[in-house]
Amino acid sequence: MTRRTIRLAGVAALCGAAATATAAQGSNVTLYGRVVAGVDVQTNVQTTDGGSGTLWRGADNQWGTSMFGLQGTEDLGGGLKGLFHLESGFGAAKGKTNGDALFNRRAYIGLQGGWGKLTMGKNQPIADALWALDPTGQQFIGSATLVRGRNWQGHDNMVAYETPNLGGFSALALTSLGEQPGSASKLRKDALSLTYTAPAFELRAIYDVARDANGKYSDLFNTSKELTLGGTLSIRDFKLFAGYENLSAPDSPAGAPTKANHFWLGANYQLTPALTLIGAFYRVMVNRGGGNANLYMLGANYNLSKRTLLYASVGTVQNSANANFSVEATNNNPAPGRNQLGAYTGIAHSF
Known part of the structure; x- marks a missing residue:
């Protein structure tokens, strides 16, 4: 037997022993x-010279985020489990992560038992809670x-507690520590989510706050108070969605918007086992001259298999004279008062 053969046999034996130990520990x-x-594609994107044009580009996260992750649990006995979750989002068109962090979506550890689940680290549970209320699944349109x-914000430096499901009711409470010397409020985020789930419907109430570096609510679409109420109703092949969102930034600079009211209605229709049709309407009204806008969306998902699907979505935003909302959740905005069309199509594969 050669040294290389002995070496490989030793590695195999170690891997086998590790796998056996892991299985024995119930992890x-x-x-x-x-x-x-x-x-x-998006039309009427404002250019730096004050004009506008149509923007064509590769689609990364418009339908949903490309991502990879690791998650695991270990049975500690007596109904107690240890757990961890690491997840990174990226854009496939350029192969870049969504931000500088390696695990930019989730990086947390915790314990779970009959009493609920306690986690610490980075997570985006409030965004996930709102995802369930959106007929598009929080696509870019x-x-x-x-x-x-604003409702995509995740939580760094997080400590969160989630109750077990109690007759359909569950709750989540968290704080996201600001890490500022001498202050417990600067850059801190807090949130509470309440959910009731039944076979045919679901109701959710979500309240979260995000403070700026001075502990204030100074930016309506960034550091503000957010209340979301909504629900879903399933009727045979239809699933209906409704939601209301209120944003408040009482510490905004003079003249800047301090309130926004946002609501939506929509539906999913399972036309065939493979094809789902999507339709939705959204409206926002912003005070202090921020204007208002209506957003209309149609989409379709077609499953080629359990792991691979084709998607197509199209939408238009109708802005009032002072508003410049984009048709997609990007900074490719039109000039104030201009409307915009947007569409994206592609393929998604899960593993």
Whole structure:
């Protein structure tokens, strides 16, 4: 037997022993992910010279985020489990992560038992709670569009507690520490989510606050108070969605908007086992001359298999004279008072 053979045999024996030990401890780790890519177009995008033009580009996260992650649990005995979750979002068109952090979506550890779940680290549970209320599943043309992504915010430095499901009712409470010397409020975020789920319907109430570096609510679409109420109703092949969102930034600079009211209605229709049709309407009204806008969206998802689907979505935003909301949740805005069309199509594969 050669040294190389002995070396490989030793590695195999160690791997086998590690796998046996892992199984004996009742732990498991799952690798998962999704890759999404396609093409995207938006009209009337304002240019730096004050003009406007049509923007063509590769589609990254318009339908949904490309991502990869690891999650695992370990049975600690007595109904108690240890858990962890690491997840990174990226854009397939350029192969870049969504931000500088390696795990830009989730990086947390925790314990779970009959009493509920306690987690610490980075997460985006409030965004996930609102995702369930959006007929598009929070696509770029969806519930985040007319609030400029305010309800997509994640939570760094988080400590969160989630109750077990009690007869259909569950709750989540969290704080996201600001890490500022001498202050417990600067840059801190807090949130509370209440959910009631039944076989045919679901109701949600979500309240979260995000403070600026001075502990104030100074930016309506960034550091503000957010209340969301909504629900879904399933009737055979239809699933109906309704939501209301109120944003408040009482510490905004003089003349800047301090309030926005946002609501939506929509539906999913399972036309065939493979084809789902989507339709939605969104409206936002902003005070202090911020204007208002209506957003209309139609889409379709077609499953080629359990893991691969084709998607297509189209929408238009109708802005009032003072508003410049984009048709997608991006900074590719039209000039104030201009309308905009947008569409994207592509393929998504999950693993």
